[in-house]
Amino acid sequence: MSGAVIPTVPETARRAVDAVLEVLAAGGVVALPTDTVYGVAALPVDPIAVAALFAVKERPVDVALPVLVGELAQVPAVAAPLGGYAADLARRFWPGPLTLVVPRAPDFVADLGGPPERSGTVGVRWPDHAFVAAVCRRAGPLAVTSANRHGAPPCATAEDVQAAFATGRRPELVVDGGTCAGEPSTVVDCTGAEPRCLRHGALPFDELTDGL
Numbered sequence: 001m002s003g004a005v006i007p008t009v010p011e012t013a014r015r016a017v018d019a020v021l022e023v024l025a026a027g028g029v030v031a032l033p034t035d036t037v038y039g040v041a042a043l044p045v046d047p048i049a050v051a052a053l054f055a056v057k058e059r060p061v062d063v064a065l066p067v068l069v070g071e072l073a074q075v076p077a078v079a080a081p082l083g084g085y086a087a088d089l090a091r092r093f094w095p096g097p098l099t100l101v102v103p104r105a106p107d108f109v110a111d112l113g114g115p116p117e118r119s120g121t122v123g124v125r126w127p128d129h130a131f132v133a134a135v136c137r138r139a140g141p142l143a144v145t146s147a148n149r150h151g152a153p154p155c156a157t158a159e160d161v162q163a164a165f166a167t168g169r170r171p172e173l174v175v176d177g178g179t180c181a182g183e184p185s186t187v188v189d190c191t192g193a194e195p196r197c198l199r200h201g202a203l204p205f206d207e208l209t210d211g212l
Contacts (some may be wrong), residue, residue: 010176011175015139020173032175038155038156041140041142057152068141068144071133077141079102080102080105082105099123101122
C-alpha cells in the first residue's frame with residue numbers, strides 16, 4: 001500500500017456520512033475529524049475491523065481502545081448505567097473532551113484490547129462534533145483513537161493524516177473537516193470510590209473534580 005493516496009472526502013460533502021458508513025460496514029477503518037484531534041475509527045462489534053484498527057494505529061493490544069457515542073441514549077449499548085460522580089461528570093462535561101472509564105454493559109463483549117483485569121470496563125466519550133455524532137447515530141458507537149502511529153503526535157489536519165499513514169497499513173478513507181487542533185480528551189477512571197485521572201488532556205482534572 002506504499003505510495004498510494006488515501007481517498008479523502010470533505011466533511012461538508014452531501015454523501016460524507018454515507019461514504020464513511022460504507023467503509024465501516026465493510027470492516028474498514030476511517031479517519032475522522034473530532035472536537036479534539038483527528039481520529040481513526042472502526043466498528044467495535046466487528047473483530048476484524050478492531051484488528052485492522054490496531055494494525056493501522058500500530059497500537060499494542062494491551063492498550064484498550066475507547067468508544068465514541070453520538071448521543072447520551074447510546075451509552076447503555078456499551079456501558080452500565082452511569083451513577084454517582086460518573087453521571088455528574090457526564091452531565092456537566094458531555095458532549096466534550098472527556099473520556100470516562102466505567103463498567104461495561106453486560107452484553108457489550110467486544111474485544112477492545114487492554115489488560116485482562118480491565119476487560120469489564122470501557123472508556124466512553126460523547127464528542128462535541130456534529131459530523132462524528134451523525135456517524136455514530138447511524139452506525140452505532142465507534143471504537144476511535146487518535147489518527148497517528150502509536151507514540152507519534154496527533155494529527156490536526158487531513159493532510160497530516162495523509163502524511164502519517166503514507167506507508168504501511170492505512171485507513172481506507174479520510175474525512176477532511178479542516179483543522180482539529182484541540183488537545184486529546186482527559187481520561188478519568190470512574191470505577192473506584194473517587195475519580196482518578198488516567199490522562200491529562202483538554203479539561204483540567206481539578207476543574208472536573210471541583211464540587212464532586
